[in-house]
Amino acid sequence: MSLLSRKPYLVAIAVMAAAAAVSMVTSLAT
Structure with a gap:
């Protein structure tokens, strides 16, 4: 977590x- 901070x-x-x-996934799925 130190790397993220x-x-x-x-x-x-x-x-x-x-x-x-x-x-992108939702637009392709519809």
């Missing part, structure tokens, strides 16, 4: 990538 921008990028992947 040391690099908060990596967490933000991961969240953005996850949100983009979810939106």
